[in-house]
Amino acid sequence: MSKKAGPEKQLQNSILTWCKGNAIFAFPIQNGGIYDPVKKLFRRPSKNFMPGISDILGLHKGKMFALELKHGKYTKPTPEQDRFLRRVIEDGGYSAVIRSFEEFEIFIQKILAQKEV
Numbered sequence: 601m602s603k604k605a606g607p608e609k610q611l612q613n614s615i616l617t618w619c620k621g622n623a624i625f626a627f628p629i630q631n632g633g634i635y636d637p638v639k640k641l642f643r644r645p646s647k648n649f650m651p652g653i654s655d656i657l658g659l660h661k662g663k664m665f666a667l668e669l670k671h672g673k674y675t676k677p678t679p680e681q682d683r684f685l686r687r688v689i690e691d692g693g694y695s696a697v698i699r700s701f702e703e704f705e706i707f708i709q710k711i712l713a714q715k716e717v
Contacts (some may be wrong), residue, residue, distance in 0.1 A: 607671040612655060615667065615704050619658060624708070626658030626665075652680025654688075654695065660711055664693035667704070675699060 612628055619626035631653050634643045654666035666688045668681050677685065677697055685695040696707045 608655075608669050611669050611671065611698070611701060611704075614701050615656060615669075615698070618701075618704075618708075624658060624660055626656055628656055629653050631655065650684070652678060652682070652684040654681070654684060661714075663711070664688060664691075665711060666693065666695040667707075668695070668697045670697055670699050 616626060616628060618624075635641070636643055655669040656667040658665045658667075666685060668677050668685060670677070685697070688695040694707075694711055696703070698704045698707065
């Protein structure tokens with residue numbers, strides 16, 4: 601029996617499906633703990649783990665974009681996530697906190713039109 605994807609995972613899947621269908625290079629980042637069912641514990645992240653890295657990273661016409669997905673009671677980015685999003689912008693990319701597919705559509709249309717986000 602498979603577990604049903606939660607709202608944030610459903611949003612991630614919708615965004616990635618849209619990107620793939622529109623030839624936008626984007627990919628998910630595994631940034632949560634990975635559960636080991638044999639040892640019944642979460643594996644420790646690698647020493648190169650980057651706290652705050654966004655849920656989706658992508659590239660369009662040489663510009664990186666980072667999307668931090670939020671749903672439910674966790675609607676604000678953590679301080680680490682906020683720092684990562686600001687760093688992307690400081691280095692010439694685009695970033696946003698996305699709470700719905702409609703917010704994603706507005707964000708991506710601005711990127712596609714090369715307007716300021």
